[in-house]
Amino acid sequence: MNSRFATVSEAASNTTHAVKETVETHPVSTALMVFGAGLGIGVLAGTLLAEATYTRPSRGVEALGQKVLDRLTSMMPEFSSFASR
Numbered sequence: 001m002n003s004r005f006a007t008v009s010e011a012a013s014n015t016t017h018a019v020k021e022t023v024e025t026h027p028v029s030t031a032l033m034v035f036g037a038g039l040g041i042g043v044l045a046g047t048l049l050a051e052a053t054y055t056r057p058s059r060g061v062e063a064l065g066q067k068v069l070d071r072l073t074s075m076m077p078e079f080s081s082f083a084s085r
Helices: 002-025 027-050 061-073 081-085
Strands: none
Touching: 002 027, 027 061
């Protein structure tokens, strides 16, 4: 049990260090990615909380979302690996 805890603790520490390093080396990209993720989560939450009569987003919203994703991908090449997941 202690061995598992040590392994998980070490993995968490390594991940934390990698995240801090990424934020320090790419602050603008990180901020834009966090903004995009927050926007996406907000849209998802709004969609889930919408009335039952709401069936699907309008084409304008879908087009806007695709434009935002395309723009983020063109501005931050490293974002494209996150967007394809």
